[in-house]
Amino acid sequence: RDQKFQAEVNAAVEKALDGIPEANQGEALMALGDLGQPSAEARLVQVLASDKSTDRNRIYAAAGLAGFKGDAARAALEGALETGVPRLQETAAVTLGRYLPASAPKLVARAIAEMTPAPVRLAIARALVHAKDPHAPAVLGLLLAIPIGPIRAAAAEGLGALDVKYAVPALLPLLVDAEIAPSVARALGGLGDSRAIQPLIGAIGAGAPAERALAVFWALGDLKAVAAVP
Secondary structure, three states, X not given: OHHHHHHHHHHHHHHHHOOOOHHHOHHHHHHHHHHOOXXXXXXXXXXXXXXXXXXXXXXXXXXXXXXXXXXHHHHHHHHHOOOOOHHHHHHHHHHHHHHOHHHHHHHHHHHHOOOOXXXXXXXXXXXXXXXXXXXXHHHHHHHOOOOOHHHHXXXXXXXXXXXXXXXXXXXXXXXXXXXXXHHHHHHHHHHOOHHHHHHHHHHHOOOOOHHHHHHHHHHHHHOOOHHHOO
């Protein structure tokens, strides 16, 4: 019964789309995606893949394709990664990373491409954690070297989430970087390597920023660091 109702709502939204000014269609496109009916995939792909669609509508369509796993959806989202619209690239990266892990090689290629905008790299760093691509650890390691705090923080947390234990030596020196130290501490706590205990204790220090100290405390707890009790 619920499925029948959703199909009816989906049909009503698709019909209404034709009467909505193009500038205001984004929310309706997103609603189509949320309903998840198979017939909506073609409509969303059409909007996303068309150069005549507004950037706003394409962004909504990319988000609406979350959960659709057809080849057409994947091809359209991969194509969106190559556009010159950063917000659209970001949305496509997040959707691909979370819902279409087979597209991870495309995310990897875009992450390391020279002209990729910083917000897109940040979105990809987060998306790669979900994509489970074998190249993700190496890419996240490269992103650690980019001198943009949020990207480096996301890369550090991604390495922790993927349980990349060989990244510990690369992460330890970053505890002194106040901008990303909380993310580094969280990653080290999750990796469970005792080599991190003493550097983490040293990062508490008098005058350490509160956010970093709190992340260090949690990390030491995760590591069951008895040496940190004093």
